[in-house]
Amino acid sequence: MQLRAIQYRSIAKxxxxxxxxSKIEILRVLAxxxxxxxxxxxxxxxxxxxxxxxxxxxxxxxxxxxxxxxQISVYRLSPLVSVVEHPDCVSVEVRCEIDDSSVRVxxxxxxxxxxxxxxxx
Numbered sequence: 001m002q003l004r005a006i007q008y009r010s011i012a013k014x015x016x017x018x019x020x021x022s023k024i025e026i027l028r029v030l031a032x033x034x035x036x037x038x039x040x041x042x043x044x045x046x047x048x049x050x051x052x053x054x055x056x057x058x059x060x061x062x063x064x065x066x067x068x069x070x071q072i073s074v075y076r077l078s079p080l081v082s083v084v085e086h087p088d089c090v091s092v093e094v095r096c097e098i099d100d101s102s103v104r105v106x107x108x109x110x111x112x113x114x115x116x117x118x119x120x121x
Contacts, residue, residue: 010103017061018092022046023054024107027092030064031083034076063094 018024025044029035037055041048055075058064063081066073077083084091086106093104 011105013061014092014094014103015105017058017063018105018107020054021107022050023058024090024092026051026054026058027063027077027081027083028085028090030075030077034067034074036072036074040075063092 018027022044026040029040029043035043037048037051040046040051040055044051055064055066059066059075062078064075065078066075068074078094080095082093082095084093089106089108091104091106093102095102
């Protein structure tokens with residue numbers, strides 16, 4: 001029973017961390033390549049402050065990592081995170097390092113994300 005409660009808390013926390021479309025779109029872009037806040041803002045047509053807010057929340061949940069390069073932070077997915085595209089949804093899966101279990105959240109999304117080079121993701 002204790003393990004099940006921990007799993008439920010993990011699922012709830014993950015869902016909270018990816019529970020909005022903007023965060024899912026950020027993860028989708030980071031699954032393709034590491035990016036800085038400006039690049040994500042340009043790609044997703046969201047304000048830099050909004051992107052920074054979402055990245056901070058996802059960094060606190062260990063979904064993304066940041067590396068400082070000079071005065072700019074570059075963000076990438078944590079190695080424990082995978083993002084899988086499906087025709088009508090996106091799955092975000094997080095593996096646990098301790099027992100190799102995983103938690104997966106699947107979220108329906110609109111397919112309107114446009115990459116900076118103009119291709120639809």
